[in-house]
Amino acid sequence: MIKNPILKGFCPDPSIIRVNDLYYIATSTFEWWPGVRLFESSDLKNWKQIRSPLRRTSQLNLIGDPPSGGVWAPCLSYDGKRFYLVYTDVKTKKGRFYNTNNYIVWTDDIYGEWSDPIYLNSIGFDPSLFHDNDGKKYLVNMINGFKGITIQEMDSDTLKPCGKRVEVYYGSGRGCLEGPHIYHIGKYYYLIAAEGGTGYEHCVTMARAEDIYGPYLTCPDNPVLTSSEDGLLQKCGHADIVETPDHKWYMVHLCSRPEKEIGGCILGRETAIQEIEMDSEGWFRLKYGGNYGQTEVNEPIVPDDKDYCDGDIFTFKDNFENKTIDNRYSSLRRDYNEFAYVDLNENMMVIRGEESLNSLHNVSLLAVRQQCFKCKAETSMVFEPENYQELAGITYMYDNLNFYIWGETVNDDGNKVLILLKSDSGNITDMIEPIVINDGRIRLGIRTDGINVYFYYEQNNNPVEINEKGKTDILTDEHCRGFTGAHFGLYVHDMLEKKAVARFDYLSIGGI
DSSP states (O other): OEESOSBOSSOOSOEEEEETTEEEEEEOOBTEESBSEEEEESSSSSOEEEOOSBOSTTTOOOTTOOTTOEEEEEEEEEOSSOEEEEEEEEEEOSSSOOEEEEEEEEESOTTSOOOOOEEEEOSOSOOEEEEOTTSOEEEEEEOTTTOOEEEEEEOTTTOOBOSOOEEEEOOSSSSOOEEEEEEEETTEEEEEEEESOSSTTOEEEEEEESSTTOOOEEOTTOOSBBOOTTOSSEEEEEEEEEEOTTSOEEEEEEEEOOBTTTTBOTTOEEEEEEEEEEOTTSOEEETTSSSBOOSEEOOOOOOGGGOOOOOSOSOEEEOOOSSSOOTTOBEESSOGGGTEEEETTTTEEEEEOBBOTTOSSOBEEEEEEOOSSSEEEEEEEEEOOOSTTEEEEEEEEEETTEEEEEEEEEOTTSOEEEEEEEEETTEEEESSOOEEOOSSOEEEEEEEOSSEEEEEEEETTEEEEOSOOEEGGGGSHHHHTOSSOOEEEEEEEETTTSOOEEEEEEEEEEEO
16 A cells, blocks of 8 residues: 655645656755755655756756745656656745746756756746647646636747647636646546645646637536545645556645644645546546545555665665765755765765855755654764854754754853754744853754654763753744745854854754
8 A cells, every 4th residue: 555645744736757667756845955856656655856857056046035935836747758847936925926937947867967947937836738649738827816727839849838828727616726737638638726725725626628728627526636624634735647557547646734733734745646547427536435635545566676766764864975965955045065065084064154044045054854743853063163153053944934943153252052043933032041062073953742842962972951842833834824844954154254164974864
């Protein structure tokens, strides 16, 4: 059986394809760099993260993008020769105007380099690319303000929209029509979309037509997928479908698992999968009946020699023994190679500090998303601060307004101290009085039971746990009004001269 979610912790808006015997999923990354997470599987059950496609500033410049702006809902596709990725860079998402710039990149090798982007339009977010059976390509857009879905033919050589933009669908009546995908199956063009908003009323709806430009008939039994009030999987919506080699169908979709005591989703929005089938009337349905997301589904039959993926693991340990920074790291808005590198002589991660964590620009943070409710993260570091504006340590954070920083700096007397900072909606406070420490290496750790957050340190074989504890509720989608999820990370800032460096021995994150 496949147990949901298949991609745990901040992996929303999945787009899936199958190429021969392998499946690939792309998910949103928002203000996190590199842009778009890619995962690979041979069985739809075990997934391995591979190299992200948007790794150059020429492809994606996130500097200044707001929290939960940036890369929304990428669409991954394949036309038999090339891979394509359509994505939105959201520059503003509040007030009357959303600035949603849509681009396309391509590659012949999904594991290699991707092209520089071609600008498409700014009509709305969540665009997708559809390759029809006759070789024609179509750009599918939602209109800002949730005013409908458009389809426009694209030039296959220039990848520029070339045909008339036609409005084809206005939704099933649930509102917030977004995330459209088109499929040509048999005599019908099927349009799958998300409706209801990306919260607890989220759902997947479907319509179909015999012509690409419609008219589209709404499925009489929509929604195809949603969430029960007491189900483990909430916010089910924003889906994409894929066919297996033996002609079974599966739907991947966004979901969340709220922690009831804190009333929010610390792990953000994740990716789950459901088996679907076509009924006698030619509409897709969940194979197990009803329209609620299931926590377990049957897996397709896969030859033993193809079951090679190492899965989406709960334990992360990096001893910095490889020159290349691990694919699973993310940084805020910019390339982490600008401020971090591995010193292979000592097997240490060296991070140079710049702006503070509440900046929308040049933050020095190397982070990994939280993937289980009960876990801990720790590191050991050497840092020689000379000014109170220099700080290094470990952070547990959601965005630039909501975070904990547990780190080392100096006080006004020049003594090394540990400080514990909490930022709640941008209001930064000290949680404890500074703790004077000795020179030299120090181990810092953060532990959470899903509700409370605990902090500890060790120096000279003397472990100390801090009495003051935090809450995870400030790191939830609901509190932050965001679309991402909590992260643990290595962090340095130098607000004096932007040159102070910290050297980290390891980063360990694991379930407890």
